[in-house]
Amino acid sequence: MDKQELLEKIAFNVVQGRVEAEDEGFDPGLEGQPAVTELVEQALEQGIDPKEIVLASLTESMEQVGEKFERNEYLIPDMLASAECVGAAMDILSPHLMKAGVESKGKFVIATVSGDLHDIGKNIVAIMLKGAGYNIIDLGTDVSPERIVQAVKEHQAPYVGLSALLTTTMRVMGEVVSKLKEEGLRDQVKVLVGGAPLSDQFAKEIGADAYCKDAFHAIDSLKSMAA
Ligand code: B12
Known part of the structure; x- marks a missing residue:
């Protein structure tokens, strides 16, 4: 399978909610075919850049899942099955996204705010920033402003996400x-x-320093902040 085909196949299987080959998908007849776990491993073996897998397969596929949810084609359990696929893929990819022995670029407190349970994006950002050398303090989801501010204080963190x-x-x-x-x-x-x-507009309104559309943008913003 060539690179493009493989990346598309990973995305397809995330949308189908298939973690492993034995899993059924949203559409019938997929059982037994390689799913997210097997395909991500294959992609790494073929030397595909793990960052590309995150961007082209994982992020892209969750957008498709969101669109299906909006069109009422998918229900919450379908979204969850896809979320589980991204989690499984990130478990395989995270050691490859980390650079060993990088000197810490500073503490970065990260959290999903109160009332919100979405953590796929946050977790991707946390893993990518860890790979870029930041010391991540992940507070999880549904975190109150009080706890976030407390953590910034306690750790004297120069960055909060x-x-x-x-x-x-x-x-x-x-x-x-x-x-x-x-x-x-x-x-x-x-x-x-x-x-x-x-x-960007919203970030300005609330007085944040930067709005980042993805993890790569976050790394660039942090670089320019440190410069
Ligand atoms: C998966 C999903 C879920 C899963 C979450 C599982 C999990 N563990 O996260 C479940 C099923 C639990 C869920 C629940 C709900 N969801 Co939901 N969900 C989604 C979905 C499909 C994908 C989100 C996602 O993971 N995207 C992929 C990641 C990689 O992208 P991302 O999160 O945007 O993150 C990237 C960037 O934004 C950025 N980023 C994100 N955070 C940060 C932080 C920092 C510091 C930085 C620098 C960058 C950064 O970098 C990330 C990596 O590139 C979206 C649709 C969508 N397209 O967004 C709906 C969506 C967000 N959900 C929605 C809704 C309505 C709900 C529910 C209210 C449904 C319900 N009726 O119960 C509940 C709310 C639960 C709650 N209290 O939070 C709506 C929100 C609509 C709105 N206007 O607010 C959406 C948009 C779907 C839709 N189109 O209607 N959901």
Whole structure:
């Protein structure tokens, strides 16, 4: 299988919610064919850049899943099956995304904000930043502004990353920025925000330092902040 075909096949199987060959898919008749785990391993064996797998297969496929959910073709369990595939793929890819022995570029506190349980994007960003040499403190999902600010204080982190995938939880990011100001910490920490419903405009409105459309953008933003 050539590279393009393989990347597309991984994406297809994420959309189908198939972690392993023995799994059934959303469409009938796929059982027994290689699924996400086998295909990701094959891609690595063929020397495909793990970052490309993240971008071209995993991120792309979750967009398709979102569109299917919007069209009522997919229900929550279908989204979850796809989410599980991305998790399984990231488990295989993460050691390959890490660079051994890189000197720490600083502590990076990351969290999905209160009321929001989406963590696929956050986890990808965390793994990629870890690979880029940042010391990641992952607070998980549904994290209150108080806990986030507390962690920044406790770890004296120069960076904090906030994730929100729901239009209803985006505003919590503004609360985090306000709370950092209240605690006198705002000048010591750069605030990066991300998540599908966000924009540059929104990041400006809430007083964040950068909106990042993906993990690669986050790495670039951090580089320019350090320069
Ligand atoms: C998977 C999924 C779920 C899974 C989540 C599983 C999990 N463990 O995360 C489950 C099934 C649990 C779920 C639940 C719900 N979901 Co949902 N979900 C999605 C879906 C399909 C994909 C999200 C995803 O993982 N994308 C892939 C990742 C890689 O992309 P990403 O998250 O955007 O992250 C990238 C960037 O944004 C950026 N980034 C993200 N965070 C950060 C943070 C920092 C610091 C930085 C620098 C960058 C960054 O970098 C990432 C990597 O490239 C989206 C549709 C979509 N296209 O977004 C809907 C979607 C977000 N969900 C939606 C909804 C409505 C819900 C529910 C309310 C459904 C319900 N009725 O119960 C619940 C809410 C639960 C809750 N309280 O959070 C809506 C939101 C609509 C809105 N306007 O707010 C969407 C848009 C679907 C839709 N089109 O209607 N969902």
